[in-house]
Amino acid sequence: MPVITALETHDIRFPTSAQLDGSDAMNPDPDYSAAYLILRTDQPQLQGHGFVFTIGRGNDVQTAALDALAHLVVGRDVDRTLEDLGGFARTLADDSQLRWLGPEKGVMHMAVGAVVNAVWDLAARRAGKPLWRLLAEMSPAALVDLIDFRYISDALTPAEALSLLTAAAEGRRERTAMLLAHGYPAYTTSPGWLGYSDEKLATLTRAAVAEGFRTLKLKVGRNLAEDVRRCQIARAAAGPGVAIAIDANQRWDVRTAIPWLQALAGFDIAWAEEPTSPDDILGHAAIRQAVAPVPISTGEHTHNRVMFKQLLQARAVDLLQIDATRVGGVNENLAILLMAAKFGVRVFPHAGGVGLCELVQHLAMADYVAISGRMDERAIEYVDHLHEHFVDPVEVRQGRYRAPAAAGFSAQMRPETLLRYRFPTGAAWQPLAPPAAPPLKTG
Amino acid sequence: MPVITALETHDIRFPTSAQLDGSDAMNPDPDYSAAYLILRTDQPQLQGHGFVFTIGRGNDVQTAALDALAHLVVGRDVDRTLEDLGGFARTLADDSQLRWLGPEKGVMHMAVGAVVNAVWDLAARRAGKPLWRLLAEMSPAALVDLIDFRYISDALTPAEALSLLTAAAEGRRERTAMLLAHGYPAYTTSPGWLGYSDEKLATLTRAAVAEGFRTLKLKVGRNLAEDVRRCQIARAAAGPGVAIAIDANQRWDVRTAIPWLQALAGFDIAWAEEPTSPDDILGHAAIRQAVAPVPISTGEHTHNRVMFKQLLQARAVDLLQIDATRVGGVNENLAILLMAAKFGVRVFPHAGGVGLCELVQHLAMADYVAISGRMDERAIEYVDHLHEHFVDPVEVRQGRYRAPAAAGFSAQMRPETLLRYRFPTGAAWQPLAPPAAPPLKTG
Numbered sequence: 001m002p003v004i005t006a007l008e009t010h011d012i013r014f015p016t017s018a019q020l021d022g023s024d025a026m027n028p029d030p031d032y033s034a035a036y037l038i039l040r041t042d043q044p045q046l047q048g049h050g051f052v053f054t055i056g057r058g059n060d061v062q063t064a065a066l067d068a069l070a071h072l073v074v075g076r077d078v079d080r081t082l083e084d085l086g087g088f089a090r091t092l093a094d095d096s097q098l099r100w101l102g103p104e105k106g107v108m109h110m111a112v113g114a115v116v117n118a119v120w121d122l123a124a125r126r127a128g129k130p131l132w133r134l135l136a137e138m139s140p141a142a143l144v145d146l147i148d149f150r151y152i153s154d155a156l157t158p159a160e161a162l163s164l165l166t167a168a169a170e171g172r173r174e175r176t177a178m179l180l181a182h183g184y185p186a187y188t189t190s191p192g193w194l195g196y197s198d199e200k201l202a203t204l205t206r207a208a209v210a211e212g213f214r215t216l217k218l219k220v221g222r223n224l225a226e227d228v229r230r231c232q233i234a235r236a237a238a239g240p241g242v243a244i245a246i247d248a249n250q251r252w253d254v255r256t257a258i259p260w261l262q263a264l265a266g267f268d269i270a271w272a273e274e275p276t277s278p279d280d281i282l283g284h285a286a287i288r289q290a291v292a293p294v295p296i297s298t299g300e301h302t303h304n305r306v307m308f309k310q311l312l313q314a315r316a317v318d319l320l321q322i323d324a325t326r327v328g329g330v331n332e333n334l335a336i337l338l339m340a341a342k343f344g345v346r347v348f349p350h351a352g353g354v355g356l357c358e359l360v361q362h363l364a365m366a367d368y369v370a371i372s373g374r375m376d377e378r379a380i381e382y383v384d385h386l387h388e389h390f391v392d393p394v395e396v397r398q399g400r401y402r403a404p405a406a407a408g409f410s411a412q413m414r415p416e417t418l419l420r421y422r423f424p425t426g427a428a429w430q431p432l433a434p435p436a437a438p439p440l441k442t443g
Numbered sequence: 444m445p446v447i448t449a450l451e452t453h454d455i456r457f458p459t460s461a462q463l464d465g466s467d468a469m470n471p472d473p474d475y476s477a478a479y480l481i482l483r484t485d486q487p488q489l490q491g492h493g494f495v496f497t498i499g500r501g502n503d504v505q506t507a508a509l510d511a512l513a514h515l516v517v518g519r520d521v522d523r524t525l526e527d528l529g530g531f532a533r534t535l536a537d538d539s540q541l542r543w544l545g546p547e548k549g550v551m552h553m554a555v556g557a558v559v560n561a562v563w564d565l566a567a568r569r570a571g572k573p574l575w576r577l578l579a580e581m582s583p584a585a586l587v588d589l590i591d592f593r594y595i596s597d598a599l600t601p602a603e604a605l606s607l608l609t610a611a612a613e614g615r616r617e618r619t620a621m622l623l624a625h626g627y628p629a630y631t632t633s634p635g636w637l638g639y640s641d642e643k644l645a646t647l648t649r650a651a652v653a654e655g656f657r658t659l660k661l662k663v664g665r666n667l668a669e670d671v672r673r674c675q676i677a678r679a680a681a682g683p684g685v686a687i688a689i690d691a692n693q694r695w696d697v698r699t700a701i702p703w704l705q706a707l708a709g710f711d712i713a714w715a716e717e718p719t720s721p722d723d724i725l726g727h728a729a730i731r732q733a734v735a736p737v738p739i740s741t742g743e744h745t746h747n748r749v750m751f752k753q754l755l756q757a758r759a760v761d762l763l764q765i766d767a768t769r770v771g772g773v774n775e776n777l778a779i780l781l782m783a784a785k786f787g788v789r790v791f792p793h794a795g796g797v798g799l800c801e802l803v804q805h806l807a808m809a810d811y812v813a814i815s816g817r818m819d820e821r822a823i824e825y826v827d828h829l830h831e832h833f834v835d836p837v838e839v840r841q842g843r844y845r846a847p848a849a850a851g852f853s854a855q856m857r858p859e860t861l862l863r864y865r866f867p868t869g870a871a872w873q874p875l876a877p878p879a880a881p882p883l884k885t886g
Contacts, residue, residue, distance in 0.1 A: 027539050027540075027542075027543070028539055029539065029540075030539070030540065030543075031540070054540070054543055054544060055539075055540050055543045056540035057511060057514075057538065057540035057541050058508075058511050058540060058541045058543070058544045058551060060507060060511065061504065061507045061508045061511050061544065061550065061551065062544065064503060064504045064507040065501075065504045065550070068500060068501050068503065068504050071500075095500065096470050096471055096472065096473070096498075097470075097472075097473065097474070097497075097498050097499035097500035097501060098500050098501045099470075100470070100473075100497055100498045100501070101497060101501045101504065101505065101549060101550050101553075102549055103693070103720075103721070103744060104720075104722075105548045105549045105722070105746065106544060106545055106548045106549015106550050106551060106552070106746075107504065107508070107544050107549050107550035107551055108501060108504065108549060108550055109549065110544075149696075150696060151696060151719060151720040151722075151723060151726070152696075153696045153697075153698060154696065154697040154698055154726065154729070250546070253592075253593060253594060253595075253596045253597065254596075254597040255596060255597055276594060277546075277547075277593075277594040277749045278546070279547075279548070279594075279746075279747065279749040279750055279753075280594060280749050280752075280753065281724065281725070281753060282724070282753045282756050282757060283594070283597065283749075283753075286597070301546060303548065303549075303722075304722065306720045306722040306723050306726075307722055309723075310722075310723065310724060310725045310726075313725055314725060
């Protein structure tokens, strides 16, 4: 009967703004960061790791929000918690005083998600399985019990979810074999950051195609003429068989987005991502209708299942992103994946940042095996950046994510990273920091 | 040329959960709290005060979010800041790293709102006017310059806002005189908290009507039979000439809200508030259509102007609440009031809590004088609770808010309150706290 004895937090930041990696129209100089937590138990080997990805300032606020959840976690019996992970997630989201700070959005809700994810990491370690497999081997009824249907029952009832999961139960074994043999498609954003020169864009595009990627994404939205030129360069470098998506990172109003996207439509856009405010469901619907057939997409900043529900109900998007650390953790992402499956909308998970690839691959793979049953014409975002800081980093080969084999949620950072990048006291943040030692690559 | 020298923060909490004041279907045991800030300048008398209202746990997280904004404020020239308060508010909302934590929602956005409000407090003190009058005497063009039209320009353009404000400029003098003579209507929620007995409900309802209130509000949503009984008691005690609103505090799903509200429709409901998730724009629209003519309302948890825009575009509400500390401060509330005026939707500001009455009265009064030009069939929520902690508390007489006369935004708490209720070190939070000294009533 192990017990959770501590919720330990770490403010971890990487000084990435120095290189302009990760720059886009709204985020010119991010320092990729993680508000990181370790759930400790009275058994030293039994731990759970989780985090919220942020881009620098405010990571301390996010870390304080993790601390604010400790009273709901510390002292819990591990086995009883793992027996009812649906109830556990609801307990965190429903603390009546903390709920006022959202409800179910922003800093406090992301903190709930990180703690829920850490408990899933612990659950998967205890089960001796990677998280995707733990989820994919649960019964349809057990999966339904994980979902909080509050505020989404008008779009998806428990009975509908059960019926969908039961239908998908057939073929789980074949799909697991397929996943283990071939992996899950990846797409790359690495060539397309706004801070890169035209030459670097062309070189990185050719390299990505040579590596096996069939989908690329460019950041757009700063200047239309520049976007036209960059689309031309990328299209010429990639060749005709490669899908090219664009991402405006919320740069436009509805009335700006429409002519801008019409001007880029000739480049055979795979999807146009975050054309406007992530909160603007009706705005996305209006843009989609006006620029059809350019596919419209959003989701990495969509803050909970209620917003995803409406994007689907309003037919506001052609496809969706999910993000592993934006919403209330694994449970809420399962609700979103179930709604997407019901509405027949494809999901292209958001990743990059710090550790987002590591986490979200598990959700996409569980979706393939046990929920939607599909991975054709889908892909998980991939950025080759900062993976060396993780104990179980993603492995992407020939444009596909390999299925993780280690037990857990791939969330654990290396102990030396937690020391070196701790803000503001770690060695990486000292005025004359020595260069980092070469990372030990395990992937 | 005074300069802002410090952003000083205080975690202030009142142990209100002991009395069940403020209990409702979602918030059974709140400890009313404020994440409080003081902007200090190099002139000791020149200060600005602001705060975010919370209900207890998490007030430390909210306070940390205020601290995270200090780098955008400290060192600023006061006069140059006050000359461009629109630009100042956008600077806070647009910090590219902090924006990731929302965007424009939850803990980080409420912190932006509190700092913006504190600068408005400073601006009104420096002008020697109460805030409502400072706003009501600005030119239409100057008011338009305060608004961030990003993401709302499809519903309200700067030209439309200017035209609306210019039309409302006529009659400002007469409306100011009317406001000073008669005050602004209040409504009261004090009789209707869920924790109160039937006898207390009846007694407080009769007392409220005798005091002059023409609108009351009851909390509902825990149990339908109980709600029917409480509506009967309140209606019998109030008599037929008094409007009775109900507030479900997000308790229901769409499909639960519809039959529940239909069962209460016979009590001549003035409005049904927060029937479901504040994020569910389409859900509110569906409920409104199904239960017509029961008026539907929401807004106290609506997190920014983009969400208010959609509530109006979708015809999801008959009226709206605004809240002084939920969104990005005075500027964003002006955007919301302008959109409400354009769409012809009445605003009944949310108040209660700690200091929400003190703040929001200024916004409603400025709206009456300079934006909508109306206060008939409108009212500001009023709860007679914790006002004694403010230097310039609201004054409600015969069911109407009297227009504040003191310079500023009425946001300043008494110095002894900041000491006594500081969490967790203040005297009020010690295990054997002596009873509070009788407050010095100034209102």
